[in-house]
Amino acid sequence: MPDAITPQAGVHATTLGTGFTDNPYLPDVATVLETVQETPAIKTLRVRIDDPARMESFRFNPGQVGQLSLFGVGESTFVINSPPTRMDYLQFSIMRAGEVTAALHGLKPGDKVGVRAPLGNWFPYEDMRGKDIVFVGGGIGMAPLRTLLLYMLDNRADYGNITLLYGARTPTDMAFRDDVQEWLGRSDMQTTLTVDQAPEDWPHRAGLIPHVLLDLAPSNANSVAVLCGPPIMIKFTVEALKKLHFADEQIYTTLERRMKCGIGICGRCNIGTKYVCVDGPVFTYAELKDLPNEL
Amino acid sequence: MMSFARYIARGELARALDDMARGRVAYAPRREGDAVVFRPRAEGEEPLLARATVPPKGVIFPQSERLFAFIREKDPNDPGRTTVRLDSTVDIEPALIFGGRPCDARGFHIFDRVYLNGPYRDPYYAARREATVVVTLACTKAGSTCFCHWTGCGPADATGSDILLTPVGGGDEGGFVAMAVTERGCAVLEQANLPEADAARMDAAQAVHAATQAALDAQSPAPDLSATPARLLERFSDADFWRDMSDKCLSCGACTYLCPTCYCFNITDENDGGDGMRGRRLRSWDNCMSSLFTREASGHNPRMGKALRLRNRVGHKFSYYPQLHEGVVSCNGCGRCITGCPVSVDIREMVVRATQANEETPNA
Amino acid sequence: MPVLKGKELRVVGFLCNWCSYGGADTAGVGRFSQPTDLRIIRVPCSGRVDPMFVVKALLGGADGVLVSGCHPRDCHYSQGNFYARRRLETLKTFLPALGIDPDRFQYTWVSASEGQRWKNVVSTFVEKVHQLGHAPRIEEAAPYLPLAEKGDTLPAPLRPLAWPAAGTLTASLEQLREKIRAALPELDCVIGWQQGFDALHATPLFMRKPEDVDKLTWGPLNVHNLATYLPQFKNRKVGVVVKGCDSRSVIELLQEKLVEPDNVRVFGMACEGVVDVERVRKAMEPAEGAACTDVAPAAVAVEGDGLAFEGDTPVRLKLADVVAEKCRTCDTPVPLLGDVVEGNASAPAGPGPDAPPSLEALDAMTPEQRRGFWRAQMDRCLRCYACRNACPMCVCRDHCIAESRDPHWTTQEGNVREKLQFQVIHALHLAGRCTECGECQRACPVNIPVLALKQWMNRSVLTLFDYRAGVDVNAVPPLLAFAVEEKNIKEHGL
Structure with missing residues (x-):
């Protein structure tokens, strides 16, 4: 493309090409296929990129994010929480917080959105082959775990024991109910649910995630732990994992920052020298410890 | 490239510029009220040689630009449905910037590393950068806030320029030695049909460079900033230090918008009317001193307060950027952030104090 | 609906829900013929009309703006229209500073039963706007940069200026x-x-x-x-x-x-x-060829x-x-x-409020020149908000409406309209509060003479309410108060 835009003297306008490969700011137009009200605050959108060839060739790795936009409102960053093994649609789950998320919550099937994806790095799912995997998710933090978990379940033989601990404040705040029901029924993984405040008929655990995790006491041997959730949960869950003798390098998590460009240029999502949009969102705890303390 | 130098007599400058800018919009400093800003120059207009209040970065990186327009159209078969069409065509005019200083031109080099050579290439910047010839004026004086010689830049640094002009001689006798720095600069200079700069004038230009450099060295000898990237990181959690540095800061964006190297931006959507059928996605200058820069939808802000924001501004220029870019500092020492600051926050002081050995702050 | 070029103008009406909207309804039910130029926006009360609504409409291309509420003493909320009267009158005296004809904005009172009066109000106002024609746009004005540069001589000070030995x-x-x-x-x-x-x-x-x-x-x-x-x-x-x-x-x-x-x-x-x-x-500065x-x-x-x-x-x-x-x-x-x-407790004082030179310069311009003046001056605004952050009375800081998306007053577009609009927001939010310290202008890195707008506003406030900010800790600022009978505000006779 750059060759085509070198202007000749006397030529007073030149035109940029269109298309994602040339213009990283130009989204693919996509259509909402289906929406799921996961919890009062979380809504899931399943979208397909309108250009069939583009959808056909779309590839991503678990943990990568996309910039989802509503034209006229703005863009926000969300993880693609469907796995690369299931490409009928791309799934994003949106926690209602600001202007863009509120508008995304208003979308119905058939509505148009913009998608710039995939962006960022991903969970090193290939390096994790043959290992035991401990997933710990809190609230909307289950979304990034879902894509990796489903990828591993779709390639079940490649991985060792899979343990999932999923916590939310109350049972109503628990997202991905259908998935969770399926996971609870599976014999090839151990699923534990916990809520901070449990009603009487709650058949699962009650209590904060780090406490329950200490109770479950997964082994650190040939394991990795993948955590995602609010900063305070991450902090105490890491402490719990340290008690269980997990090394810093065995712990993976994802970071969130306000992002605009998503491609390492606009300058706002850095923590020291690392840009969460291109160097992240996935970091090991060892990497996080090396970063300046600006979370 | 072969050395290629021409001589422009003082009285020939406007004519030579007309020829160099043939087929291009030429931007040159112009006085507007009490400020000097870059504006499109009329043919034959005698250019102002004063240093501009605002650097010319907006010519290549506009204050605000359209990334694309969106046009919604009703589905003729199902009026309840709309489709969206995106139009990302951009008109870019071939341009020439005359009269920026070496610190201004080097700003584009700082941009290039991020916008052209990062993980993604920014097509809007790339197109304007390729369409713009940079004709820079070497400095002959050291302003009180000039510290280009601390940062790897200098009064005759040609980085980022296509042509470097050096004023030689005085009064009506004087003129400019024009040195082509790039192939493109060569071609543009050739258009002006100028005599070659002879050896005496080349020597005079060298002498001007050396004299200005000496004036800068005499004004403020360049400190050793090799340890600065590491020292700034050591200072990261030194809350008292950053409080002291930022006490008087008003947290406005003057420093960043006057900076030839500050390249951060925002992306926002605007509707053209009330019905949401048409609108634009804009990219506009943004600045790290604004609370909104990092405030998340949840209300959480990792850089709450001006001390943390200023820490990032200084850290980015003198620690993070150099770590990512072979030691190149993303500050050219133009000093505009100092002169333009309503309360005279001085980045030199912050950098020097942060660089000093940390004995006095063992808690850092 | 497309505006019929040359025939219909764009006039925006902000009507209070309780009286004037009812009045307009009554006029409609009574089948009184009215001009079709008016686009009505219903508001809960004339007191809800932020003067910025009017300014945004006028800067955005409206040819006229009409605000109408309940008659004084008849406000559904008792006092809303009394506050509105002060704000809107202040705005009316301010608009000429931008080169906007104050006749393009009018406010009045119409009750729900006054169908005939509504017809008359609309007809009179729209006719007036038609006489004025299409509103000229500030961004299209010919740039005008006449102000003496600061190097030029100031008028002699009206107080002795001498520091002690x-x-x-x-x-x-x-x-x-x-x-x-x-x-x-x-x-x-x-x-x-x-x-x-x-x-x-x-x-x-x-x-x-x-x-x-x-x-x-x-x-x-x-x-x-x-x-x-x-x-x-x-x-x-x-x-x-x-x-x-x-x-x-x-x-x-x-x-x-x-x-x-x-x-x-x-x-x-x-x-x-x-x-x-x-x-x-x-x-x-050295006179010629200053390199720096x-x-x-x-x-x-x-x-x-x-x-x-x-x-x-x-x-x-x-x-x-x-x-x-x-x-x-x-x-x-x-x-x-x-x-x-x-220090010297008897330091010699000057006369206080007096037409400052930059305000006099603005006064001397024609409306067209003022539009050209602000167009030319605001063009170089960097939107750094130093003017705001240096202002002692701008206390919203990180929550300023200039940058918020909700409410969405300004866009990120780099044009003169958006830039000037913020200066109007600043001046309006300082009405009756500005102590004229001049920090806004001093802080401006590109030396835009934004203080003149505040000087204009302060003169309005002084004329209308005989009030100066920052003199008495116990005073009530004029726009947070009202008088049932306003001494200096005359009905505008619509």
């Missing part, structure tokens, strides 16, 4: 330092001035340790209004050094309860005028009515020639409040 000044400063050192243990810090990056520039100083107090300076280079920093010290005890003019900002902050009287210690000192650094720079705009003196000495600049070429400048515009007429050289006031 160096010895006396040093003695007063030493007394001030002593008192600050004594108070320091109880305070988070005391804010004053010290020498900045060169001899011409002072910079704010935050004194925390006794040795910091040694750095405190006093003199005509102490240009900053340090009251700007006070609100950020919420719930902490802080001291501030003020000039006479700065003390008015402290009074205004106290009046609006933006700082707590128990938490702020005011150290005042009489002031004999501060410089306009930009004027000094101009006066010192930034010329710094090696040292500056205060000598009575002048300043001596040492350096390569020593210069003596008369204070009267380089003084800040506000100091020419200053009537508060001695701080109006202060736990401690040092």
Whole structure:
């Protein structure tokens, strides 16, 4: 493309090409296929990129994010929480917080959105082959775990024991109910649910995630732990994992920052020298410890 | 490239510029009220040689630009449905910037590393950068806030320029030695049909460079900033230090918008009317001193307060950027952030104090 | 609906839900024929009409704006229209500052039963707008840059400007330092001035340790209004050094309860005028071919009515020639409040409000020239918001509506309209609050004369309400009050 835009003297306008490969700011137009009200605050959108060839060739790795936009409102960053093994649609789950998320919550099937994806790095799912995997998710933090978990379940033989601990404040705040029901029924993984405040008929655990995790006491041997959730949960869950003798390098998590460009240029999502949009969102705890303390 | 130098007599400058800018919009400093800003120059207009209040970065990186327009159209078969069409065509005019200083031109080099050579290439910047010839004026004086010689830049640094002009001689006798720095600069200079700069004038230009450099060295000898990237990181959690540095800061964006190297931006959507059928996605200058820069939808802000924001501004220029870019500092020492600051926050002081050995702050 | 070019104009009406909207309805039910140019927006009360609604409409291309509410004393919410009357009248007197014909905006009262009156109001107003024709757009005005540059001579000051002899000044400063050192243990810090990056520039100083107090300076280079920093010290005890003019900002902050009287210690000192650094720079700049705009003196000495600049070429400048515009007429050289006031308590005062030269220059322009003036000036605005952040009365800071998406007043577009719109927001939000310290203009890195808009507004407020901000801690600002019978507001006869 750059060759085509070198202007000749006397030529007073030149035109940029269109298309994602040339213009990283130009989204693919996509259509909402289906929406799921996961919890009062979380809504899931399943979208397909309108250009069939583009959808056909779309590839991503678990943990990568996309910039989802509503034209006229703005863009926000969300993880693609469907796995690369299931490409009928791309799934994003949106926690209602600001202007863009509120508008995304208003979308119905058939509505148009913009998608710039995939962006960022991903969970090193290939390096994790043959290992035991401990997933710990809190609230909307289950979304990034879902894509990796489903990828591993779709390639079940490649991985060792899979343990999932999923916590939310109350049972109503628990997202991905259908998935969770399926996971609870599976014999090839151990699923534990916990809520901070449990009603009487709650058949699962009650209590904060780090406490329950200490109770479950997964082994650190040939394991990795993948955590995602609010900063305070991450902090105490890491402490719990340290008690269980997990090394810093065995712990993976994802970071969130306000992002605009998503491609390492606009300058706002850095923590020291690392840009969460291109160097992240996935970091090991060892990497996080090396970063300046600006979370 | 072969050395290629021409001589422009003082009285020939406007004519030579007309020829160099043939087929291009030429931007040159112009006085507007009490400020000097870059504006499109009329043919034959005698250019102002004063240093501009605002650097010319907006010519290549506009204050605000359209990334694309969106046009919604009703589905003729199902009026309840709309489709969206995106139009990302951009008109870019071939341009020439005359009269920026070496610190201004080097700003584009700082941009290039991020916008052209990062993980993604920014097509809007790339197109304007390729369409713009940079004709820079070497400095002959050291302003009180000039510290280009601390940062790897200098009064005759040609980085980022296509042509470097050096004023030689005085009064009506004087003129400019024009040195082509790039192939493109060569071609543009050739258009002006100028005599070659002879050896005496080349020597005079060298002498001007050396004299200005000496004036800068005499004004403020360049400190050793090799340890600065590491020292700034050591200072990261030194809350008292950053409080002291930022006490008087008003947290406005003057420093960043006057900076030839500050390249951060925002992306926002605007509707053209009330019905949401048409609108634009804009990219506009943004600045790290604004609370909104990092405030998340949840209300959480990792850089709450001006001390943390200023820490990032200084850290980015003198620690993070150099770590990512072979030691190149993303500050050219133009000093505009100092002169333009309503309360005279001085980045030199912050950098020097942060660089000093940390004995006095063992808690850092 | 497309506007019929040449026939129909764009007129926006803000009608209160209880009276005027009903009146318009009555007119419709009564089948009174009316002009079709009006686009009606129903609001709960005329008191809900933010003057910015009107400005945004006018800057955005409306040819006229009409606000109509319940008759005075008939407001559904008792008082909404009384407040509206003050705000809207203030706005009406302000619009000419932008080069907008004030006849393009009108406000009136129509009750729900007055169908015939509504018809008359609409017909009269729309006819008036038709006489005026399409509203000229500010962004399309021919640029007009006439203001004398600051290097040009100022009119003679209306007060003597002479600093005390160096010895006396040093003695007063030493007394001030002593008192600050004594108070320091109880305070988070005391804010004053010290020498900045060169001899011409002072910079704010935050004194925390006794040795910091040694750095405190006093003199005509102490240009900053340090009251700007006070609100950020919420719930902490802080001291501030003020000039006479700065003390008015402290009074205004106290009046609006933006700082707590128990938490702020005011150290005042009489002031004999501060410089306009930009004027000094101009006066010192080599005349021709200046390669660098930034010329710094090696040292500056205060000598009575002048300043001596040492350096390569020593210069003596008369204070009267380089003084800040506000100091020419200053009537508060001695701080109006202060736990401690040092210096010459009988420093000569000026006459107070007087037409400042930049306001006179704006007055002298035709409306078209004013539009061209603001177009030309605002074009170079960087949108850095230094004007806002330096303003002692702009306390919203991180939550300013200039940058919020909700409400969405301005876009990120780099055009003159968006830039000017923020200046109007600033001026309107300062109506009856601005102490005219001039920090907005002083802070502007590209020297846009934004103070003239506030000067215009202050003159309006003085004329309409006989009110000056920052004089009396217990006063009620005029736009937070009303009179049932307004002395200086006449009905506009629609």
